[in-house]
Amino acid sequence: MEQIAVQDKEIVVPGQELASGMSYLPGPGTYRDEGAIRAQRLGMVSIEGKVIRLIALSGKYLPKLKDKVIGKVIDVLLTGWRIEFNSPYSAVMTLKDATSDFIQRGADLTQYYALGDYVLCQIVNVTSQKLIDVSMKAPGLRKLRGGRIIEVSPQKVPRIIGKDGSMVGMIKQATKCDIAVGQNGLVWLSGEPQSEVIAAQAIQIIEQEAHLGGLTNRIANWLKEKTGVHVTAMPSAEHAPEGGAQ
Amino acid sequence: MTYAKRFDGRGFEELRPMTAKVGVIHRADGSAMFQTGKTIAYAAVYGPRDLHPKFMQNPSTGILRINYNMMPFSGHGERVRPGGSRRSKEINMVMQNALLPVLNLKDYPNAVVDVFVELPQTDAGTRCAAITAAAMALADAGIEMKDLVCAVAAGRVEDKVVLDLNYLEDSHEDGADIPVAILPNSGKVTLLQMDGEISPEMLKEAVTKAKTACKKIYEVQKEALKARFATRSA
Numbered sequence: 001m002e003q004i005a006v007q008d009k010e011i012v013v014p015g016q017e018l019a020s021g022m023s024y025l026p027g028p029g030t031y032r033d034e035g036a037i038r039a040q041r042l043g044m045v046s047i048e049g050k051v052i053r054l055i056a057l058s059g060k061y062l063p064k065l066k067d068k069v070i071g072k073v074i075d076v077l078l079t080g081w082r083i084e085f086n087s088p089y090s091a092v093m094t095l096k097d098a099t100s101d102f103i104q105r106g107a108d109l110t111q112y113y114a115l116g117d118y119v120l121c122q123i124v125n126v127t128s129q130k131l132i133d134v135s136m137k138a139p140g141l142r143k144l145r146g147g148r149i150i151e152v153s154p155q156k157v158p159r160i161i162g163k164d165g166s167m168v169g170m171i172k173q174a175t176k177c178d179i180a181v182g183q184n185g186l187v188w189l190s191g192e193p194q195s196e197v198i199a200a201q202a203i204q205i206i207e208q209e210a211h212l213g214g215l216t217n218r219i220a221n222w223l224k225e226k227t228g229v230h231v232t233a234m235p236s237a238e239h240a241p242e243g244g245a246q
Numbered sequence: 247m248t249y250a251k252r253f254d255g256r257g258f259e260e261l262r263p264m265t266a267k268v269g270v271i272h273r274a275d276g277s278a279m280f281q282t283g284k285t286i287a288y289a290a291v292y293g294p295r296d297l298h299p300k301f302m303q304n305p306s307t308g309i310l311r312i313n314y315n316m317m318p319f320s321g322h323g324e325r326v327r328p329g330g331s332r333r334s335k336e337i338n339m340v341m342q343n344a345l346l347p348v349l350n351l352k353d354y355p356n357a358v359v360d361v362f363v364e365l366p367q368t369d370a371g372t373r374c375a376a377i378t379a380a381a382m383a384l385a386d387a388g389i390e391m392k393d394l395v396c397a398v399a400a401g402r403v404e405d406k407v408v409l410d411l412n413y414l415e416d417s418h419e420d421g422a423d424i425p426v427a428i429l430p431n432s433g434k435v436t437l438l439q440m441d442g443e444i445s446p447e448m449l450k451e452a453v454t455k456a457k458t459a460c461k462k463i464y465e466v467q468k469e470a471l472k473a474r475f476a477t478r479s480a
Contacts, residue, residue: 059388
């Protein structure tokens with residue numbers, strides 16, 4: 001009667017029955033339908049004890065509190081800036097959140113952030129109606145000058161960062177690029193043009209093979225082949241343990 | 247008159263050969279192709295994203311917007327005039343009604359999920375193919391759904407109940423065409439239309455047979471969605 005109908009790490013489609021009976025608990029991405037637990041989206045099953053949850057494989061970025069994201073200034077407002085960050089909703093950065101400088105009434109705000117500038121910022125407020133505030137007031141947050149922006153699937157971001165930033169650390173080490181990864185799936189790279197290309201390729205490989213094991217070693221070998229730099233995956237202290245962007 | 251044999255030689259309850267593929271349009275957030283016989287539907291999903299014009303925004307939930315389009319060269323020699331028509335407007339509405347019951351867009355207030363369905367080649371059953379493709383594309387886009395949606399046309403040609411009508415049967419003078427959309431796991435019906443005349447007994451028979459047929463379509467959908475991620479691991 002009470003049993004799991006799927007295996008761990010199996011890909012399931014919306015509506016598919018994952019388990020029957022009341023002894024299992026529906027986790028995120030699943031729902032209870034009378035006696036059964038069903039998938040609520042396309043995803044990969046993850047069974048943890050009595051809880052069945054789904055890992056999303058696709059989808060847009062949904063803004064979450066405290067996430068560090070890379071955004072683009074799309075408008076200058078009366079008292080702040082409007083930031084777009086690859087999500088259905090745009091955010092507002094107020095003067096107070098942007099800088100601790102004293103700014104005269106009526107000053108030209110484009111001196112600080114102009115249209116089209118990219119910033120690494122943190123989400124500090126999300127309302128039920130998805131009105132979002134972002135801030136520059138945390139260590140490591142900055143305007144991103146030069147370099148290039150690439151787009152990846154937001155679901156793959158944890159793999160790109162790696163455990164304690166080990167994966168992105170490896171790419172930095174090998175290519176000597178400056179890299180910032182936003183939780184929203186935007187990645188900023190800055191370095192020598194040749195190394196930027198290699199770093200971008202490495203990130204694309206990670207994105208494509210995100211669900212496969214042994215990825216760190218494969219990327220290390222690939223980087224060695226391309227750059228000649230021998231790298232090891234070491235959780236580096238400079239990367240924040242959580243909160244996303246490096 | 248009796249309809250002894252189908253025009254294309256199929257069994258009366260046999261569907262046309264089906265193929266499905268997910269992830270066919272790379273720039274889209276989700277996409278799928280569904281083909282049954284000579285009818286082909288491509289669906290692309292964009293969003294959830296910012297909705298304009300602003301008066302269409304709904305602060306309590308995201309909305310679903312469908313754009314069904316038959317390509318000019320897709321019909322039977324007669325050029326289909328590009329752009330919206332009375333017919334496409336109706337199909338947009340019934341598709342929205344067929345798909346919305348499984349979607350959860352509550353997390354996306356004021357936003358829109360856009361579904362574009364293009365039909366490069368048609369041989370009847372387009373709204374069913376469009377719904378089937380759109381359901382796969384929505385799942386591929388990672389949108390929360392309670393279930394998939396499968397659709398097939400049932401109908402009558404002279405004295406027989408038939409499934410998945412082609413254009414010859416659909417346009418037959420003595421018959422009826424009944425597109426049905428089913429939620430495969432709960433068996434609920436989200437689309438039921440009819441063009442033509444049918445007796446109550448035959449209608450019941452047609453809907454029952456359509457429900458059974460939808461199970462086959464569901465398997466095709468399921469396989470295509472799983473294959474999307476299986477090929478990546480290869």
